Amino acid sequence: MTAFLDISNLSIQFPRSPVPVLRDVTLRINRGEYVSIIGHSGCGKSTLLNIVAGLLPASAGGVVLDGREIDGPGPDRAVVFQNHSLLPWLTCYENVKLAVDRTAGRGMSRAERHDWIEHNLALVRMTHARDKRPGEISGGMKQRIGIARALSMKPKVLLLDEPFGALDALTRAHLQDQVMAIHAELGTTVIMITHDVDEAVLLSDRIVMLTNGPNAQVGEVLAVDLPRPRDRIALASDPRFTGPRAAVLEFLHHRHSLPAEKVA
Ligand SMILES: Nc1ncnc2c1ncn2[C@@H]1O[C@H](COP(=O)(O)OP(=O)(O)OP(=O)(O)O)[C@@H](O)[C@H]1O
Numbered sequence: 001m002t003a004f005l006d007i008s009n010l011s012i013q014f015p016r017s018p019v020p021v022l023r024d025v026t027l028r029i030n031r032g033e034y035v036s037i038i039g040h041s042g043c044g045k046s047t048l049l050n051i052v053a054g055l056l057p058a059s060a061g062g063v064v065l066d067g068r069e070i071d072g073p074g075p076d077r078a079v080v081f082q083n084h085s086l087l088p089w090l091t092c093y094e095n096v097k098l099a100v101d102r103t104a105g106r107g108m109s110r111a112e113r114h115d116w117i118e119h120n121l122a123l124v125r126m127t128h129a130r131d132k133r134p135g136e137i138s139g140g141m142k143q144r145i146g147i148a149r150a151l152s153m154k155p156k157v158l159l160l161d162e163p164f165g166a167l168d169a170l171t172r173a174h175l176q177d178q179v180m181a182i183h184a185e186l187g188t189t190v191i192m193i194t195h196d197v198d199e200a201v202l203l204s205d206r207i208v209m210l211t212n213g214p215n216a217q218v219g220e221v222l223a224v225d226l227p228r229p230r231d232r233i234a235l236a237s238d239p240r241f242t243g244p245r246a247a248v249l250e251f252l253h254h255r256h257s258l259p260a261e262k263v264a
Contacts, residue, residue: 002064003028004189005052005157009061012047019214020059021047027208027218029157032187036200038248039210039219040258045193048210049159052191053079066156075103078150082162084142086134092145093130096120096152103153120152121145123182140171147179151186160192164199173232176203184228197248201241202230209251212258219256222247 007027013020021044029035037045050056052063054073063070065077086095096117097105105113121127124144134142143163150158163179164172180203183190194200200207204224211219224244226235235241 004031005029006064010058011060013059021213023215025218031189034183034190034205036192036194036204037208038200040212043210043213043216046161049161053077053159075153076156078153078155079159080146080150080163082165084146088134091131091133096149099149100152120148124148140167158188158190162193197245201244211256
């Protein structure tokens with residue numbers, strides 16, 4: 001049986017580059033699964049996500065989502081980037097509306113569209129700021145609107161490219177908890193890129209560790225066997241949390257550490 005999201009033997013080599021960034025990456029993701037991708041800077045995490053998003057073409061191999069080969073961007077794959085990409089002249093409500101009008105809102109009446117926008121703002125607890133513009137809200141709030149906008153498209157897969165990377169630790173923790181709650185409520189399939197090992201363990205069903213580039217491959221896939229809902233405080237000393245955490249750290253810092261000159 002084919003997986004919900006099937007990444008098969010994917011390679012990509014950029015023009016004017018002597019070697020592929022990714023080589024022969026294969027990954028099968030089930031419907032509703034939360035999968036994190038972790039690896040050193042420059043190994044090709046964003047490149048992989050961009051191929052799934054349809055923003056970059058693979059040089060070899062391919063991606064099939066729910067039985068359909070991906071050959072370009074589409075509303076079935078919504079991306080949230082590290083730095084919000086909201087339109088500064090529109091309010092939070094209007095930013096979400098823009099996405100709804102072009103995707104899931106087609107075929108809805110005006111009133112249904114309105115309810116759907118409000119529903120997604122409420123999902124990220126942003127109803128109170130619906131009429132504010134991005135310049136008037138905090139970084140964490142902007143990311144929440146970005147997530148609401150992505151979810152409002154009813155995507156089959158939510159692609160998160162370091163969505164909490166630019167946030168302070170407390171805001172980050174708060175947003176992680178919200179995303180976990182949304183994932184539990186909607187059962188959305190999620191692929192998330194992160195550099196944060198704790199974040200990967202806390203949120204994921206599986207963690208995909210990429211080897212260093214070029215020619216990066218899937219080095220190891222770790223299943224996180226933790227019941228949900230997950231409580232960050234209770235888990236801090238739980239061996240089912242600390243075990244996978246140590247395994248990812250071991251992969252990144254011992255088995256696939258970067259040579260000093262590449263880090264500098
Ligand atoms: N459009 C492009 N043209 C040429 N090379 C590219 C292009 N996009 C990315 N690369 C190269 O591909 C490699 C992987 O980049 P990518 O951004 O996917 O890495 P990453 O793992 O997401 O890094 P980081 O964790 O620092 O964000 C890098 O060496 C980068 O320079």
